[in-house]
Amino acid sequence: MNDKKSILELKNFNLYIQDKQILKEINLPFYKNKVTAIMGPSGCGKTTLIRSINRLNEGIPDIKMTGEMRLYNKDLLEMNAILVRRKIGMVFQRPNPFPTMSIADNVLAGFILNGVRLTKQEKEEIVTGSLEKTGLWDEVKDNLHRKGTFLSGGQQQRLCIARALAMKPKILLLDEPTSALDPKATERIEELVNELKSNVTIIMVTHNMGQAERISDYTVFLYLGELVEYEETATIFDSPKHSRTKDYLTRKFG
Ligand SMILES: Nc1ncnc2c1ncn2[C@@H]1O[C@H](COP(=O)(O)OP(=O)(O)OP(=O)(O)O)[C@@H](O)[C@H]1O
Ligand SMILES: [Mg+2]
Numbered sequence: 076m077n078d079k080k081s082i083l084e085l086k087n088f089n090l091y092i093q094d095k096q097i098l099k100e101i102n103l104p105f106y107k108n109k110v111t112a113i114m115g116p117s118g119c120g121k122t123t124l125i126r127s128i129n130r131l132n133e134g135i136p137d138i139k140m141t142g143e144m145r146l147y148n149k150d151l152l153e154m155n156a157i158l159v160r161r162k163i164g165m166v167f168q169r170p171n172p173f174p175t176m177s178i179a180d181n182v183l184a185g186f187i188l189n190g191v192r193l194t195k196q197e198k199e200e201i202v203t204g205s206l207e208k209t210g211l212w213d214e215v216k217d218n219l220h221r222k223g224t225f226l227s228g229g230q231q232q233r234l235c236i237a238r239a240l241a242m243k244p245k246i247l248l249l250d251e252p253t254s255a256l257d258p259k260a261t262e263r264i265e266e267l268v269n270e271l272k273s274n275v276t277i278i279m280v281t282h283n284m285g286q287a288e289r290i291s292d293y294t295v296f297l298y299l300g301e302l303v304e305y306e307e308t309a310t311i312f313d314s315p316k317h318s319r320t321k322d323y324l325t326r327k328f329g
Contacts, residue, residue: 080107082276083128083151083246087142090120090127092135097123099300100142105246110268110277112291112308114284116323119297121280125248128278129165130156146246157189164239165248169255170231172223172238179219181234182206185242205237209267229260236267240275247271249279253286265290284324288312296320 081104090098098120105111113121126132128144133156144151151159172181182202186193193201202219206212211233215226223234232252239247249268253261261283268277268290281287287294287308294311296304296319304311304320315321 081105082107082147084145084148085142086145088127088144089141090123090132091139093137097300098127101302103295103302103305105276105278106293107276108272108274109292110272110279110290111293111295112287113278113280113295113297114282114287114323115295115297115303120300121297122250124297125165125250125278125280128246129163129248130159131165161185161242162244163246163248164242164244166232166235166239166250166252168251170228170235172226172231172234174222174224176223177220178215178223178226178234181223182237182241184238201241205241206234208240208271209233209237210263211237227260229256229263232256232260232264233267236264240271244275246276246278249277251280251282254282261286284312296323298323 083105085101085103088098088101089096101124113124115121123132127140128151130151132138140152146154146159146162173184176184179198179202180187182205183193183198186201203212206215211230214230223231226234236247236252253264256264265286268279271277279291291308294306294308295302296311296315296317298319304315304317306316311320312324315324
């Protein structure tokens with residue numbers, strides 16, 4: 076199918092920390108402008124997997140990775156990590172706006188921290204455009220000079236998504252982006268993911284099965300570092316092939 080173009084692909088990817096194998100022979104495509112949910116019990120390697128995609132694990136002592144991650148069919152592990160992070164944005168479990176920066180500067184943080192000079196007009200376009208995309212503009216437009224930390228948790232998380240979107244990433248990694256949020260703020264983020272996916276490929280770790288079912292196109296089930304099952308979301312929820320997936324989805328463990 077033409078719309079099923081993988082922009083990122085893991086091939087026989089293994090990750091070891093101090094001789095302990097954390098991820099085992101992962102083979103996984105991520106399709107363009109689709110949402111892929113990554114599920115699995117605590118400690119199965121979900122965060123490690125998406126941090127590897129954003130090249131954030133490399134400072135860990137005694138880490139070893141084998142196999143391949145191909146971004147647009149180039150070896151992601153051989154690319155410049157800064158360039159990788161421009162193409163691939165990441166949002167963490169707890170909203171983490173920079174506490175000393177204003178709302179506007181938080182949106183521009185990727186440029187400021189990389190020493191990229193922008194004109195006043197470019198800054199305004201990026202701040203307005205990114206905040207509009209996350210539905211925050213109307214809520215914060217009169218307070219752009221105030222610190223990001225004065226916002227509610229849900230607004231802070233949307234600010235963090237705006238900060239990632241400002242760099243025009245091709246891929247957005249979300250690590251349990253709503254686990255620290257109330258149901259209303261969670262619903263807003265879920266709507267946002269649906270809106271964003273026409274322009275960006277989304278990979279989202281979630282423990283929330285309802286959320287995976289509502290907003291993802293594909294679901295990955297990991298268990299003890301192994302990819303147990305990968306399917307279209309409707310298929311995996313309706314008829315999981317593996318007993319471990321079935322047990323997890325029916326909350327027998329996890
Ligand atoms: N920096 C590290 N040093 C040593 N071990 C690590 C490190 N980071 C992760 N691990 C180990 O890797 C395994 C996977 O951890 P990871 O955080 O990826 O799990 P997870 O699936 O995201 O769990 P959770 O659902 O609790 O967030 C765990 O056994 C963890 O102890
Ligand atoms: Mg995690």
